[in-house]
Amino acid sequence: MTTLAIIGAGPGLGAAVARRFGREGYDTALIARDQGRLDALAAGLADEGVTARGFAADVRDPKTLTGALDAAATALGPIEVLQYSPVPQREFMLPVLDTTADDLAGPVEFSVYGPVTAVQQVLPGMRGLGRGTVLFVNGGTAVVPHPERAGTSIAFAAESAYGQLLHDTLAAEGIHVAQLVIPGAIVPGHDRKDPAVLADTLWTLHQDRNGFRHFADDLDS
Template identity: 50%
Template structure:
């Protein structure tokens, strides 16, 4: 058995991000948080630390590659390289419109978050994972990947692109100690909603633990 390395969560918030932090912390992982809003990020880190979870945080915009790279480098400097990356930023709801009202800028913004930001995060953590001979890349998207809706065009397009990217990562890492996994969550997530954040976190933990490459919570 090895000592668990940190889980670094990009797009950490009080719902899924907090639940992922708590679930992985129960298994001995330190937690690193990355999110756009410094105040909310600090509050989440303080809440987790109050429960005895070793946690560090660094603000960054998940859709801005240099920002993501700096944040993950800072966390690695403080905690050691990530064993697990969880990329789960919320979409920009201002970009989500019916397909006939969706412009190039809307799609560019959504792709910058779902694909360009994801690639930046992967490139930031992958070299150390490969050097350590272990690592998991986890990605979370909404149900538009499985059920495209013309009223939510940017989510469907960006989610499909992220799905393709994660599938390619999974293929490229096959036969190595590393793996990539994509979880699609169909329906609302939140306390008392269709999916509890803890349910999502438990599924992500199982995907990490069993090297499951793709899953759907419907």
């Protein structure tokens, strides 16, 4: 079996997705900044019968990100599914009139340069397999910009455009690209935004391979 790589893996959505894909036989590469937390998360998943390993990287540092993805493919096997879902930093969410050009550097590195780096790294492996899936997970500002969260609104819109372009370009190669927009917070126990429910949704996007943009819940929720 091939590998799922989750960029921005944590104990909520990331762990739930690892469990869901793990039930289907996928090993999971957990990628985030803190190796200690990743190791603890992988150990917890192992106790549940899920094969996972942590690989530390910063999405704003291309060398560490490409290194982590390369190490993951070497250790676990070729990456068939890439999920890009890191949680943006609070300093990216300034009011629009307080946001300078310098303030946009971080969000753009996080939501544009990071995804481009990751996709470019895994794409040769997917082409070698003859199949692949790239899943972008974004908040509601990817679709409806918010004046109090200018950085993420601008950067998520650019990430969305990149994803749409990939979707249109790679479909003929058997590589499916989809975006899941999650309005508001991920809420344990919520009928549509509980981590396990969202993990099921992402598995369905991978399996059904139908369309680019999908919504976990209504935008005004």
